[in-house]
Amino acid sequence: MTPHAAPLHDHVFLGENHARNERRTWLVIALTATMMVAEITAGTIYGSMALLADGWHMSTHASALLITALAYRFARKHARNPRFTFGTGKLGDLAAFGSASVLAIVALLIGWESLVRLRSPVPISFDEAIFVAVIGLVLNLVSAWLLKDDHSHHHGLAHRHAHDHDHGHDHDHDHDQGAAATRAGNRDNNLRAAYLHVLADALTSVLAIAALLAGRSYGWVWLDPVIGIVGALVILSWSWGLLRDSGSVLMDYLPDHEELPSEVRAAIESEHDEIVDLHVWQLGPGHHGVIIALKSTRPEPVAAYRARLGHIDELSHVTVEIHPA
Numbered sequence: 001m002t003p004h005a006a007p008l009h010d011h012v013f014l015g016e017n018h019a020r021n022e023r024r025t026w027l028v029i030a031l032t033a034t035m036m037v038a039e040i041t042a043g044t045i046y047g048s049m050a051l052l053a054d055g056w057h058m059s060t061h062a063s064a065l066l067i068t069a070l071a072y073r074f075a076r077k078h079a080r081n082p083r084f085t086f087g088t089g090k091l092g093d094l095a096a097f098g099s100a101s102v103l104a105i106v107a108l109l110i111g112w113e114s115l116v117r118l119r120s121p122v123p124i125s126f127d128e129a130i131f132v133a134v135i136g137l138v139l140n141l142v143s144a145w146l147l148k149d150d151h152s153h154h155h156g157l158a159h160r161h162a163h164d165h166d167h168g169h170d171h172d173h174d175h176d177q178g179a180a181a182t183r184a185g186n187r188d189n190n191l192r193a194a195y196l197h198v199l200a201d202a203l204t205s206v207l208a209i210a211a212l213l214a215g216r217s218y219g220w221v222w223l224d225p226v227i228g229i230v231g232a233l234v235i236l237s238w239s240w241g242l243l244r245d246s247g248s249v250l251m252d253y254l255p256d257h258e259e260l261p262s263e264v265r266a267a268i269e270s271e272h273d274e275i276v277d278l279h280v281w282q283l284g285p286g287h288h289g290v291i292i293a294l295k296s297t298r299p300e301p302v303a304a305y306r307a308r309l310g311h312i313d314e315l316s317h318v319t320v321e322i323h324p325a
Contacts, residue, residue, distance in 0.1 A: 012079045013089030013316055015188045015285030017149075022072035025194055028143040029069060032062045035139050039132070054132045061201060064102050068194040071095030086317070089284015092190030093249040099193035100242035103200060107235035110204070114228030124224065126216035130209060137205035143198040149191055186286040186314070189246045196242060200235045207231045252281040260314065264290055267308045272298040276323070287316035297325045 015021070039055030075088040211224040248255060261280050269275055277293035292305075305320050 011084070011087040011283075011317070013087040013284035013287035014075060014079055015089075015092070015186070015191075017188070018072065018076060018285075021147075021149075021188060021191045022069065022076065024146045025065060025069040025072060025191070028146055028194065028198065029062055029065045031139060031143060032058055032065065035135070036062060039135075054136060058136075060106070061197060064099055064197050065194050067095050067099050067102070068190050071190050086283050086289065089287055090249060090282070092188060092285065093246040096189035096193040096242060096246040097250060099190075099197065100239045100246060103193075103197060103242070104236060104239040106200070107232045107239060110235070111229055111232035114225040114232065116225075117228070118222065118225040121221050121225075124212070124215060124221065126212050130212045130216075133205045133208045133212065137202055137209065140198045140202035140205060144195060144202055147191060147195040147198060149188060149195070187245075188285045189242065189249065193242055193246075196238050200238065203234060204228075204231050249282050254280060254282075260288060260290075260312070263312055264292065264309065264315075267312065268292060268294060268305060272296055273300075273305075283316055286314060288314050289317040289319075290315055291319045291321070293321040293323065295323045295325045299324045 036055050036058035039058060071091050071094070075091040078084060078088050081088070207227040207230065208224070211220075211227040214220045214223050247253075254261070258280075261278060264278065264280065265275055273294050273296045275292055275294045277291070279289075279291040281289050283289045294305075299322050302320055302322070305322075306318065309315055309318060
């Protein structure tokens, strides 16, 4: 092969809706930034601290979403960069882990501010605060709708590439690229991070509206910070779930409910073939890699073992190593 010849296959392990999710994330950022400018401008002109506070809150919200959008862009631009050994499919999980950390910090800040206000209540302009909360809720519901993952899937393999290597040790290797998965591994944690950010904002808006209405009607000023603490705990729980799931992908950890290893064993092992070493990990949304080392008393061609795995669509990169017994 000449230095400039094309490789036998690429390692593009991006989610099937990568481009669509990137476009929608940028659209949500545009909506958020527009609302941010409008609230800060109106708050400055009319001297409204509620509008100003929510406007600056929107700026932190837009910054968090920017992590998601830039991760999509970088992963797409460098998808075929050979320096990324297994592609850039995991970049979304790295961004999701960072976003989840930001979400956890926001939850802690909300909780702390609520505790402070519970100890030292501050005057609330109920009508103005309700108006701002309703506007924020509408914007966040629209954003959540745009960012909701519809979990659509492809069935059947989009493409397959295979090549064998002879290393002089009676080993045969096969690399196989497939399409998107139809299980939990198909989840785009990067999109999920953006979705949870806007959902957290929507939750705080709903809770704030309820607390403000009760405060205005019954004088329950204490209810606003109490509900703030409840919202902080819920958001903290969401961020922990996202940290756990994205961190698992980054560490090549398969959850207990993942059945892919047992499916591979069931497909490959027979009276004459025994898997002696098996590694399965996620390469990106809907893409898994697998390395199989097997001992066989009747070794078959690599293509035969590859055919046994043909029904498992989420196997996007397969290496088979055969040791004649």
